[in-house]
Amino acid sequence: MNTPTILLSNIKKRYGGHEVLHDISLTAQDGDVISLIGSSGSGKSTLLRCIPFLEVPQAGEIAVGDNRIVIDNVDEKLSAAQQRTIKQMRMQLGFVFQSFNLWPHRTVLQNIIEAPVHVQGRSHKEATEEAERLLQKVGLYQKRDAWPSQLSGGQQQRVAIARALAQQPKALLFDEPTSALDPELVGEVLRVIRELAEEGRTMIIVTHEMGFAREVANKAIFLHQGMIEEQGPPEQVFLDPHSDRCRAFVHSHLQRNPTG
Amino acid sequence: MDNAFFSQTLLALLGGLPLTLNLTLLALIGGALLAVCFNLLRLTRFGHYPVRFYIWLFRGTPLLIQIFMIYYGLGSFELVRDSVLWPVLREPYWCGLIALILNDAAYTSEILRGGLNAVSPQSIEAAKVSGMSSRKIFTRITLPIAVRQALPAWSNEVISMLKATSLVSTISLMEMTGIADAIVSSTFRALEVFLTAAVIYLILSLIVSRLLTLLEHRLSPYQFGAR
Numbered sequence: 326m327n328t329p330t331i332l333l334s335n336i337k338k339r340y341g342g343h344e345v346l347h348d349i350s351l352t353a354q355d356g357d358v359i360s361l362i363g364s365s366g367s368g369k370s371t372l373l374r375c376i377p378f379l380e381v382p383q384a385g386e387i388a389v390g391d392n393r394i395v396i397d398n399v400d401e402k403l404s405a406a407q408q409r410t411i412k413q414m415r416m417q418l419g420f421v422f423q424s425f426n427l428w429p430h431r432t433v434l435q436n437i438i439e440a441p442v443h444v445q446g447r448s449h450k451e452a453t454e455e456a457e458r459l460l461q462k463v464g465l466y467q468k469r470d471a472w473p474s475q476l477s478g479g480q481q482q483r484v485a486i487a488r489a490l491a492q493q494p495k496a497l498l499f500d501e502p503t504s505a506l507d508p509e510l511v512g513e514v515l516r517v518i519r520e521l522a523e524e525g526r527t528m529i530i531v532t533h534e535m536g537f538a539r540e541v542a543n544k545a546i547f548l549h550q551g552m553i554e555e556q557g558p559p560e561q562v563f564l565d566p567h568s569d570r571c572r573a574f575v576h577s578h579l580q581r582n583p584t585g
Numbered sequence: 586m587d588n589a590f591f592s593q594t595l596l597a598l599l600g601g602l603p604l605t606l607n608l609t610l611l612a613l614i615g616g617a618l619l620a621v622c623f624n625l626l627r628l629t630r631f632g633h634y635p636v637r638f639y640i641w642l643f644r645g646t647p648l649l650i651q652i653f654m655i656y657y658g659l660g661s662f663e664l665v666r667d668s669v670l671w672p673v674l675r676e677p678y679w680c681g682l683i684a685l686i687l688n689d690a691a692y693t694s695e696i697l698r699g700g701l702n703a704v705s706p707q708s709i710e711a712a713k714v715s716g717m718s719s720r721k722i723f724t725r726i727t728l729p730i731a732v733r734q735a736l737p738a739w740s741n742e743v744i745s746m747l748k749a750t751s752l753v754s755t756i757s758l759m760e761m762t763g764i765a766d767a768i769v770s771s772t773f774r775a776l777e778v779f780l781t782a783a784v785i786y787l788i789l790s791l792i793v794s795r796l797l798t799l800l801e802h803r804l805s806p807y808q809f810g811a812r
Contacts, residue, residue, distance in 0.1 A: 377714045416716035426711035430730050430805060440715035443725060472806065492715065 328390065330355050330496050330527045336375055336385035338368070338551075345371050346382065346551045353496060353529060358522045360538035360559070361531045363548035364574060369531045370423075372548070373500050376529075377418050378411045389414040390495055416444060419489025423501040425481040427473040427488070433460070434469045437488045445492070452491070459487040463517050479510030483517055496527040503534060535578040539563045547571040587777075594768060594781050601761035602785070608750040608760065611682055613743060616689030621728070623694040624701060636694070643691035649752050651688055656680040656756045681753035685746065692742050700735030701727065733805045740797040744790045751786075761785060 331353040338346040345368045353359055361369040374380040376387060378394075381403070386395045392413045403411070427436050437456040441447045460466045463483040473481055482502055489497055499518065503511040515537050522528060522541045532538050538545060538559070545562035547555040547570075555562050555571040563579075566572045623639070626632035643651065659665045659674055673679045704727050712722040754763030765782040769775045 379710060379714065412716045412718070415714050418714065420711075420714040422707065422711065424707055426705075426707040428708055428711065428726060428730070430733055439725070440717070443721060444716045 327354065329353060329388070330357070330390060331376060331529065332386070332388040332393075333372070333376065334386045336372065336382045336387070338371055338375065338380060338382045344551060346375070349385075349548075349551070349553060351546065351553075353527055355527055356525045357527055357544060358542045359529045359544045359546060360542035361529060361546050361548060362533075362535065362538055362562075362574070362578075363554075366550075367548040368551040369548045370500055373498055373529060373531050376498060377415045377420055379420075387414075389417050392417070416440075416492060417495045419486075419492050419494035419497045421482070421485050421489050421497065421499045421502050424505050425473075425478070425485045427481055427485055429473055431473075432469070433465065433471050433473070433476070433484050436473065436484060437491045440488070441491050441493075456487070456491055459490050460484075462490075462520075463487050464513075477510060478506045479513045482506065482514045486514075486517055486521075490521075496529065497521065499528065499530040499532070501531050501533065503532070533578065535563070535575060547574065549574075590772075590774070591777065591781065594778055595785075597768060598761050598764055598778075598782055598785060601759055601764040604758065604760040605747070605750050605789075608682060608685060608753065608758075609743075609747045612685035612689045612746050612750070613693075615682075615686035616693045616746075617697075619686065619690035620693035620697045623690065624697050625723075627698070640691045640694060643688050644695075648684065648688050648749055649755065652681060652684040652752055652756060655684045677753070677756040677758050681750075681756055681758050685749065685753070688749070689742065689746055692745075693739065696735050696738045696742060697731060699738060700731035700733075703734045704730045733801075736797065736801050736804070740794060743793055743797065747789055747793060748786060 329352045331351075333352075334350040336346050336349045337344070349368075349372060351359070351372070361373065363369045371380055375382050375385075376389070378387070382396055384396055386393065388394070392410050394407055394410055394414075427433075428439070431439060434453065434456055437459060438449065438452040441452040441455070442449055457466060457469065460469055463486055465480060465483055465487070468476060468480065468484070473484070476484065486497075486502075502518065503514050506514065511534070515534065518528075518530070519537075519541055530538065530542070539562075540559075542559050545556065545559045546553055547562055547566070547568070549568075549570055555566045555568045562571065563575050566575065623636045627636050655674075656677060659680075665671060665674060708726055708730060709722060712726045717725070750760055751762035754760060754766055757763070759767070761782055765778050769778045772778070
């Protein structure tokens with residue numbers, strides 16, 4: 326078997342006395358599109374944020390490609406070597422946040438070339454050319470010199486996706502990418518993500534858009550109270566789940582959002 | 586109004602303008618550099634204690650006393666008089682400048698702290714996931730955003746420093762106020778002389794606030810309320 330693009334194994338995460346993730350394992354092979362669903366507080370965002378170490382798990386193993394970190398002792402600070410590995414892992418991932426997180430003091434284009442030029446050391450010219458290509462792809466080339474605050478939420482999120490792509494990541498991670506958007510702006514962002522899935526990019530998507538999650542993914546995972554309650558092909562998870570909780574959850578969401 | 590006397594006074598006062606501007610500019614630069622250092626120190630485990638003490642000390646005492654302490658006070662220690670620093674510390678210019686820098690640093694440090702606090706954690710997370718080192722995050726994301734947020738408050742400090750330079754006239758420095766004071770003691774025409782000096786300060790502060798507004802618009806045309 327090939328090295329998985331992303332591997333999480335036995336991830337445990339606790340906030341104070343409250344255990345948010347119990348022993349979760351997950352593998353994304355190259356080209357996988359995984360949708361992570363579950364009610365708020367189920368731990369799905371926390372799990373996603375553990376991959377680039379925005380949250381540090383108490384225990385478990387996280388690997389992105391050949392870079393791997395095993396945490397067995399919570400109290401030990403991350404070593405310098407581990408910090409370097411985390412940096413490598415982050416450079417190979419593109420992360421898209423719920424609230425876009427564009428840098429307000431940089432224009433659209435500057436947001437996109439920031440990491441390629443100043444982290445990856447690519448030339449300004451090459452990075453700009455690629456940024457312009459990506460802006461065309463997300464349909465915002467004409468906004469290249471605009472400031473984030475001049476854009477709608479949907480446009481900001483598309484810029485954020487272009488920024489993530491500019492890192493030439495091995496995998497893209499989406500943390501509820503449409504939850505902060507007005508309903509009429511959701512479609513434009515989902516369209517871009519769907520295109521990326523069709524290109525065969527490896528992605529993990531945390532979302533409440535059930536129709537979208539079913540349609541775009543080749544694997545769905547339902548989390549409940551920090552545990553994987555149901556996983557499998559989307560047809561099974563959404564249409565014929567083993568777990569009653571998953572059935573109830575999917576049912577209530579599909580009813581609320583019939584078109585997704 | 587005596588036109589001849591007025592133009593004579595104006596010319597004489599403008600002779601002190603270079604020193605006024607020199608002190609203002611260097612105090613602001615020195616103060617800003619120290620303010621960045623203080624804010625970095627603040628992030629360390631124990632560093633925030635001395636920083637807080639420093640700010641309390643320099644904001645809580647009059648600038649005039651700080652100038653006197655450095656100019657007259659330090660010279661009373663033999664240790665200082667014998668040190669290699671004495672050639673610097675016996676000069677009114679250096680003493681005045683040092684006092685202004687130290688005082689400005691305390692205020693600017695607090696202004697910058699406000700700007701740093703206003704940087705959203707989201708901006709920093711976005712920088713982290715891109716693989717930036719902590720140092721790059723500070724220099725390329727946190728500090729530039731903080732500076733933009735702090736600029737309106739800092740422009741108050743700039744104008745305040747411009748006027749505060751007048752206090753160094755008390756240790757014999759001939760900047761504009763020092764010259765005005767000298768003219769008054771020889772002519773006794775206090776009203777005309779000080780009024781002329783006041784008008785120059787007014788015009789300077791107008792120019793400074795205009796320049797800073799321009800800078801705000803330049804740095805962030807669509808952000809932070811500078812529409």
